[in-house]
Amino acid sequence: MGWFKKSPWLLHYNATSCNGCDIEIIACLTPLYDLERFGIINTGNPKHADILAVTGSVNEKSKQILKNLYDQMPNPKVVVAVGLCAISGCVFQDCYNVLGGADKVLPVDVYVPGCSARPESIIDGVLQACEILEEKYAQQKKAKQSSPKSQTNQRQGFNHE
Amino acid sequence: MNSISEIIQSWSIIERMLAFFLLAPIAGGVLAGIDRKLSARLQGRYGPPVRQPFFDVLKLFQKERILVNKFQNFPIVLFFLFTVFSGALFFSGASILLAIFSLALAGTFFILGGFSVSSPYSHLGAERELIQMMSYEPMVILVAVGMYQVTGSFTVADIVQHQASLILYLPGVFAGFVYILTIKFRKSPFDLSMSHHAHQELVRGITTEFSGPALGLIEITHWYENVLLLGMVYLFFAFNPWLAIVASLGTYLFEIIIDMNYARFKWQLTFWSSWLFTAVAGVSNIIVLCFLK
């Protein structure tokens, strides 16, 4: 069994949000909602994080950064798209520079709707992400047992398209 | 209590070292959990369970290992080993100076680990950790000097058994030590190089590039270190074991309250204030003792 449910650490990235959802994520840390009672910490460092919370629609500029951040997170890891922009691009989706939701770039596991997403739903989304983390860890363990050398020592590139 | 201390005194050096090795992380982890719970309560939050630090570390050991260069975790392993070693030296009753210098060696490895990854955040964190080290080192040595002046010995075993109360002779040294303990516990206002709290200006400072098991190891090492430092606080009150334990825990609580009440200092302020405080409290105490003799 994994311990991910007990201690999921969060990385929050603002792709191009209007800051509405960001404020709500920060609100989750406040005494009223207190994310930390679930052991959730907002780390601000991909290398320590288990959950990547993306807010805002993804555009040409933030695409690579989002990918890089995701690459620098150790497995198992989960992506949570917070707010309508991160889900689909919302009202910005037809802009010339906007690609759409976070799932255009990363495999998103949990979608948290709302404009902006309410803290309760964000907390709920993160806790669901924990379940997925556990699942992923179990799968990863299984895969490792069947082929122990499957994902060792691979070099990650930083290719710009 | 007396029977407990008799049992401890009947142990051999190896047994004491082993006891430290096994019990210190448990004590340190629980202390860290209490710290988080209490901090949360002081901020009007509910806070994580007391066992939370253990969950964090267990999880970290289950994470994938990602590295910037393949040697980066080696200094961390050495940091762990030598911190445990210096703690074991201390609790086995060896020379307090040896424990201090061995702890400095461990700290050096940690800093070198921070330098070796050549990441800007980690580099700055290491640089600040170094400034912190320079800030607290004089006071730590003065603690040993002060204890030697009172008890006539550097060995922990002798200091513990000293009949008179050290705190009455060394109030200034104790005050100075509490001041730099804030640095050693990595508490605000001196949590410059890395912080347990959310976002800081250096991401996670010196630990930025360490993740998964290495980060877990750093956390455990920190528990060992905290227990060792509280052991040093114990020495000041060793004439009465109950009082000493209460005082150690009280000091820890005091540091948590300080942590909650201060914003982070700049490194300049950290540096000169701790040297100044060392000079005012520690040095004056030692000079007064010198004249008393």
Place this chain on the structure above:
Amino acid sequence: MNVLIFLIVFPLVISVLALALPRGLLIKRIIGVIANVVLCAVPIYLLVTYLDKGPAYFHLESHLINNSMLVVEILIAAYIIYISIRAKRYLPVLLVFLQSVIMLSFEFTSGRGMQIEHSLFVDKFSIIMALIVGCIGSAICLYAIGYIPEYHEHYKEVKARPRYFFFLMYLFLSAMFGIVFSNNLMWIYFFWEITTLCSFLLIGYKNDQASQESAFRALIMNLLGGVVFAVGLVYLYHSSQVMELNKLIQLDKGYVLIPAVCIAFAGLVKSAQFPFSSWLTGAMVAPTPVSALLHSSTMVKAGVYIILRVAPVLENTVAAKMLMLIGGVSFLITAFIAISQSNAKKVLAYSTISNLGLIVACAGINTYSAVWAAILLIIFHAVAKSLLFLCVGIIEYKLGSRDIEDMDYLIMRMPKLTAIMMTGMAGMFLAPFGMIIGKLATLKAFVDSNPGMAIILAYGSGATVFFWIKWMGKIISIKHGVFKVMEDRVSRWEWITLGILAISTVAACIGFPLIAFRLVDPFILEVFGKTVIVDPFSVYMILLMMVGLLILLPLGLFFFGFVNKGYKRVGTYLGGANIDDVTFEGAMESSQTIELKNYYLEKFFGENVLFNAGVFISLILLVIMFGVAII
């Protein structure tokens, strides 16, 4: 006695050979190697012979020796006057003139009838010094064989004078042996002046404006020390008819305070304590072997050697307190200044002064534990510091810079050299290594006698830790990717020396109980009648740490380098904007490269302010020291 004379004469012969034989002969190199083996072996032989014996004194009286010394002294004086006048500098002329007048008038008046009972002597302390001079000195001469050609390749404008260079190096070794084995103070003085001359000429080897400036500064200061030394000797003979070191110590303190203070003054100048520190930092323009041999491991140690020798005379006087304070001030302030320096050689120079200051402070305290600590410090410092100088010498040519800020990723460019350098640095300040053992002992000695000094030591060690670790951090930072390894062109001579010194740094630490109990303890016992009792458990623990490191480091490097495979490599965290490890995408799609620089804390530890403060304080202390001696 023959061994002692051999040790003094043999380097002299080699130096003459070095001067006489033409350049580039193979036989010359062979002679060099043989000479070095001999110079290394004979002190060890001496050690084995005298291991279980007390100090031995030898009678050696010959007018021939004294007269020839006189002639050489006059020649040296004439040579210095000639050079100084040619360079239009008149202060050295005045000092040499003064010195010659004092010595010559003394020689021709009272010196004629002087009876010297024992001219040479050997005890444990001289053997330790001889081992340092012989082993480290000869190793550095080997290094120089490889180094000097490269030096001239690098500085094309400097006239190549290898014969002259080696002549001076071996001459210097001879003089050093002379200092540590002489009991006759006139002889010590004679050899003392030769080391001054060698130092002056070697600093000026490059022969440009800067090095001439530094060379003359070193000359003036050391000549001043020499004049005071001479005054002290004349005063000593007139007041008590004594001219021997061992008798000086036994005399009644009231009579010999002034000569002892004079000799200690000369020692302070030679070991570059405040207010005379500026000559040593200036001397860093000299070729690296010179810095390693003269200005870190041996000549400056002669200063503290002589201070430790005369320290018993000063015991419990105000002068001793002043000596202690001068040492303490030098230790503390130079440790601070070293933080603000980025020039590698200057950092090493300041750290040298700092450690010498600690030794002088120990001499000022002069209890058995302080002297015990001082001797340990001398040994460990000599080995580790010369190693560091030699490493910096190589790096300087490979990188074209001696600035610490240019040593990024050194471990990737010169892995072996960096490993050796790390050993040296660890030897300077880290826990199981030598210097920290010395510092532990020093702290104990300080607390016992004068807790005020313990406070200075506490602050000083904080500063010491800072500047060493940040340098270490600089050279071991690793960047992913492939670097061109630049150390293939380091000559074999240099590798041999580095190897020897690195091994001895480690060996000195593992063998620390042996050195302490077999060599230092008997000496302390002879002088003070009691010795330091070291807690055996602490010794075991130190050894355990050392052995642990020796096993863990190679094992760990092997494990993480080759065995450890289950990881994923990622780039450093650069806010997600990575292009690669060290570049990131900035504004306007620009590519920015990160550069990592160290802190130098100029605002707190600026060189100018602190240096002047140090000079000012120590001048006052010096005045008090002489004042109480004369009153």
